[in-house]
Amino acid sequence: MEKGIFEIIIHGRAGQGAKSMAQIIAEAAMAKGKYMQTFPSYGAEKTGAPMLAYVRISSKPITTHAPVTKADAVVIIDPTLVDTVNVKDFIKEKAVVLVNSPKNTEEIKSKLKCSQNIYAIDATGMADRILKSNHPNMPMLGAFVKATGVVEMQEVLGHLVCIFAHKMSKEMLDKNITAVKEGYNTIK
Amino acid sequence: MIPEQMRRESSNEARGGVRMKKVALTGAHASAEAMKQINPDVVPVYPITPQTPMMEKFCYFKAEGEVDTEVVLVESEHSVMSVAVGASAAGARVMTASSSQGISLMNEVLSVASGSRLPILMNVVNRAVSAPLNIHCDQCSTMSVRDLGWVQLFAETSQEAYDLTLIGMKLAEAMKNPVMVCQDGFITSHCVEILEILEQEKARKYVGDYNPKNKLLDVNNPMTFGAWQMPSHYMDTKIEQQKALMDAFKEYPKAAKEYEAVSKRSYGFLEEYKMKDAEAVIVTTGSAAGTTKAVIDRMRDKGKKVGLLKIVLMRPFPYNEIANVLSKAKAACILDRAVAFGGNAPLYGDVMQACYSLNKKPKISGSVFGLGGRELYEEQIEKIFNDLLAGKNTEEYVK
Numbered sequence: 042m043e044k045g046i047f048e049i050i051i052h053g054r055a056g057q058g059a060k061s062m063a064q065i066i067a068e069a070a071m072a073k074g075k076y077m078q079t080f081p082s083y084g085a086e087k088t089g090a091p092m093l094a095y096v097r098i099s100s101k102p103i104t105t106h107a108p109v110t111k112a113d114a115v116v117i118i119d120p121t122l123v124d125t126v127n128v129k130d131f132i133k134e135k136a137v138v139l140v141n142s143p144k145n146t147e148e149i150k151s152k153l154k155c156s157q158n159i160y161a162i163d164a165t166g167m168a169d170r171i172l173k174s175n176h177p178n179m180p181m182l183g184a185f186v187k188a189t190g191v192v193e194m195q196e197v198l199g200h201l202v203c204i205f206a207h208k209m210s211k212e213m214l215d216k217n218i219t220a221v222k223e224g225y226n227t228i229k
Numbered sequence: 230m231i232p233e234q235m236r237r238e239s240s241n242e243a244r245g246g247v248r249m250k251k252v253a254l255t256g257a258h259a260s261a262e263a264m265k266q267i268n269p270d271v272v273p274v275y276p277i278t279p280q281t282p283m284m285e286k287f288c289y290f291k292a293e294g295e296v297d298t299e300v301v302l303v304e305s306e307h308s309v310m311s312v313a314v315g316a317s318a319a320g321a322r323v324m325t326a327s328s329s330q331g332i333s334l335m336n337e338v339l340s341v342a343s344g345s346r347l348p349i350l351m352n353v354v355n356r357a358v359s360a361p362l363n364i365h366c367d368q369c370s371t372m373s374v375r376d377l378g379w380v381q382l383f384a385e386t387s388q389e390a391y392d393l394t395l396i397g398m399k400l401a402e403a404m405k406n407p408v409m410v411c412q413d414g415f416i417t418s419h420c421v422e423i424l425e426i427l428e429q430e431k432a433r434k435y436v437g438d439y440n441p442k443n444k445l446l447d448v449n450n451p452m453t454f455g456a457w458q459m460p461s462h463y464m465d466t467k468i469e470q471q472k473a474l475m476d477a478f479k480e481y482p483k484a485a486k487e488y489e490a491v492s493k494r495s496y497g498f499l500e501e502y503k504m505k506d507a508e509a510v511i512v513t514t515g516s517a518a519g520t521t522k523a524v525i526d527r528m529r530d531k532g533k534k535v536g537l538l539k540i541v542l543m544r545p546f547p548y549n550e551i552a553n554v555l556s557k558a559k560a561a562c563i564l565d566r567a568v569a570f571g572g573n574a575p576l577y578g579d580v581m582q583a584c585y586s587l588n589k590k591p592k593i594s595g596s597v598f599g600l601g602g603r604e605l606y607e608e609q610i611e612k613i614f615n616d617l618l619a620g621k622n623t624e625e626y627v628k
Contacts, residue, residue, distance in 0.1 A: 064421055068253050071423055077253070080420035086278065086364055105523035106416050106516040107607050 047191050048109040048133075049096040052126050053118035056088040058178030061204060062118070063094035065182060068203075069196035070098040078103045091122060098191060112136055114189050118177055120165060129155040137188050141165055141177045160188055162227050171220045172213075179217050183224025194225065249425040249492075256417035259387040259424055260326070260352045260410070261286035263394035265296055266432035269350075270321035270439075273301040273312035278364045279414035280328040280354040306331035310338035317347035318454045320444030324398070325349070328414060329356035329370045336374065339407075343378030344470060345455060348401035348408070348441075351379075352394060355515065355566075356414040357601040365602020366414040368515065368567040372575040378470060380408040380477050381543040383514040388424040390417060392494055393541075395427075398436050400484045404476050405441075411543075413516040413566075415602065427492060435491050477545050498547035500539040501554060503529060507536025509617035510555065510591070512580055513564035514540040517598070517605055521564075524610040535614045540576065548583040555584055558591040560617040564627070566599040592620070598627035 049066065053059030060081045067079040075098050082093040095109045114137045115128055128138055136157050140149050141164040149161045162184045164177035172179065182201075186194050198218055205214055254262060261283045264272070274284045290296050299321075301312050306327055317323045327335065332353060342349050357363040358370045375381055382397055384390040390412045401408040412418055427435070445454050458466060478498075485496040500518070503525050504510065511521050518539040528535050538554055538561075540547075555561055563581075565574035572578065577595030584590050596613065599605050609627050616623045 064253075067421060071251075071253055076423060078420060078422050080416070083364075083415070103422075103523075104519040104526075105607060106413075106420065106605075107520045107523075108604050110606065 045101055046097060046099040046103075047113045047189075048111070049098075049114045049116070050109050050112040050131055051094040051096070051116045051118060052122045053092060053094070053178070054088075054122075055083065055086075055090050055092045057118050058176050059092060059094040059118055062116070062178040062182050062185075063096045065197055065200045065204060066185065066192055067096050067098065068200040069192040072196045072199070073193070075100060076102050080106075082108060091119075091125070114139070114185065114191070116181055116185055117141060118164070118181055123149065123152060128153045132157060139181060139184050139188060141181055158188065160184060160228060162224060164224060167220060167223050171223065172216050176217075176220075179220035180224030180227070183221040183226070184228050186221075187225045187228035197221065250428070251423060251425055253421050253423055254387055254391075255282065255419050255421050256384070256387045256390040256412045257283040257354065257419065258286050259391040259426075260394050260412070261290070262426060263391045263432070264324055264352075265290045266427070266429050267322070267324065267395070267398055267436050268296045268433065269298050269324040271299045271301065271312070271316035271323045273303055273309045273316070273323075273325055275303055275306050275309045275327070275331065277306070277328045277331040279356055279366075279418045280326045280331070280352070282418070283326050283352060283354065306334040307338060310335035310342060313349045313351075314338060314342050314345065314347055317342070317349050318345060318445045320441050320446050322398075322402075322439040323347075323349045324351070326352040326354065328354045329358050332370045332374055333358060336377075339374055339377045339379065341455070342407045343474075344466075346405045346470070346473065348405055350394065350398045350401050351407065351409050352390070353409045353411040354414045354418045355411055363601040364414075366416050366516075366566070367600045367602070368411070368413075368565075368575075369600070371409070371411050372567040372569070374409075375544050375575065378406070378474060379544065380404070380406060380474070380481075382408065382410050383541055383543055384410060384412040384417065385516055385518045385539065386417065386424070387420065387422040388494075391424055391426060392488065392492065392496065395432055395436060396481075396484050396488050396496060399487070400477065400481055402439055402441075403480045403484060404473065406474060406477070411515070416516040425492075431491055435488060474545050477542065478547070481542060496541060498540075498542040498550050499554065500537075500541060502537040502539065504536040504538060504554060504557075506534055507557075508534040508559040509614050510536050510538055510558040510561040511564055511610065511613060512538045512540065512551075512555075512561055512576065513566075514543060514576065515566060517564055517566060520605055520607060521610050524607050524614065527607075528611065528614060533614065533618065535618070546579050546583070548579075551580060551583040552587055555580070555591050556587050556589060560592040560620065561594075562613050562617055562623045563593065563595040564613070565595060565597050568597055568600065592617075594623045596623045596625060596627050603628070
């Protein structure tokens with residue numbers, strides 16, 4: 042980690058789970074003794090509106106409350122946001138960029154006009170198949186874990202269970218775990 | 230496959246002999262946790278963004294049977310504060326929370342609470358006021374009620390929102406005066422941070438039982454509440470009220486010191502950050518103080534003598550302490566997340582007054598930032614410090 046701090050920007054639409062994904066990453070880091078902070082940035086407060094979630098993970102206490110301006114990792118949960126988010130203005134030199142898209146990685150690279158560590162993941166397809174719902178955050182979470190290595194799968198799944206256990210059935214919880222694992226396995 | 234022991238509220242750590250639980254909570258949930266630990270008698274509620282998650286969480290605690298509070302769901306914030314006044318006068322321990330338009334709507338009853346010397350604690354989540362409609366953070370609404378006789382404490386982080394809720398409750402009852410504990414909407418209220426919370430029994434023991442001397446429901450000692458007063462008495466009552474509010478200067482340090490004994494965290498009227506030899510100082514309150522600290526750390530590494538003066542106790546305003554701290558600085562910028570239309574920004578005006586009596590004054594300028602959730606970036610704070618160090622005035626608005 043550069044300068045001991047790892048900063049993440051997650052782009053999504055309200056209701057797709059960007060905030061939950063951010064919280065699971067942050068709490069997984071906390072479990073490993075790191076300092077962390079995560080906060081959402083809403084535009085209009087309604088389902089479907091573009092929104093952001095930020096995460097900071099650090100070996101030192103975090104005091105700033107400013108938005109992340111240069112990220113170590115950017116995650117685009119909603120495929121339509123690729124057209125509106127100017128990713129290359131918001132990333133550090135060796136940033137990891139994860140995009141939910143059925144297109145191949147080369148196509149996404151040319152679209153974003155940057156050549157960093159970019160990965161295209163068909164998370165909507167996976168969520169549709171496994172969860173039967175529009176929650177691409179789960180496969181994207183798995184892909185994030187593998188591509189960045191900043192948090193570990195065991196902690197991530199542990200915190201996923203903590204956050205979702207009271208919200209859904211055991212069967213649905215297992216499907217979410219499967220979705221995270223499939224996302225993880227798509228990154229080679 | 231998934232370890233059962235992986236609880237979000239996991240590690241018990243020993244710190245200075247004090248057992249403390251580390252948790253990850255938003256500012257709103259941290260305040261709700263403190264409210265749960267206090268277990269107040271009555272909590273009237275009405276939802277408003279960005280306060281809503283706090284009361285939502287508190288109502289969850291009620292539904293789970295973790296508190297035995299009488300939660301009163303009403304139809305407006307005017308009724309929230311009216312129920313709070315009635316219940317508090319009856320002798321109950323009362324807490325509530327609100328934001329922005331809600332604070333505006335309960336305005337007339339805020340003065341009834343303070344004029345009646347009722348120790349209500351209200352968590353305020355700072356949000357802009359209409360029009361235009363905006364749900365995001367600024368401190369205009371909170372600052373607009375700063376002269377209504379309530380104590381106002383400002384939190385920077387989730388940790389402070391939790392701690393000040395406990396301290397504030399004890400302070401309110403010690404002073405017989407209502408207290409607002411304010412945190413920035415979204416920036417603090419929706420930001421998940423790591424904080425340490427007390428064990429429930431310790432928190433409850435710290436706040437203690439509430440046994441008011443005068444209460445409406447004491448049928449053996451009937452007395453008048455909400456009296457009518459003629460010109461012959463009203464003014465004297467107001468003078469007494471002003472004196473009583475100033476008791477915060479005695480009672481707040483006491484409550485904070487007792488809290489430090491159980492938590493190992495200390496709170497003053499102000500927080501001074503790297504102020505010892507600071508030539509250029511930013512004075513602010515709330516979450517912007519944290520961002521300022523991050524900038525100070527970086528600039529200090531380059532040998533720049535910069536510091537922060539954070540206001541924790543906004544009302545009553547600690548004029549003398551502020552003047553004393555600023556007397557050593559060369560230049561200061563007062564950063565307000567609020568405007569006072571037609572006048573100086575609230576904090577700027579107050580700090581200017583505080584410094585008026587100083588023989589050697591720092592060069593003071595004021596900048597307004599962050600209205601309606603406008604982001605405050607570290608680069609903007611760095612520019613303010615550089616302007617101050619170069620002897621320049623800072624810009625009127627940080628845009």
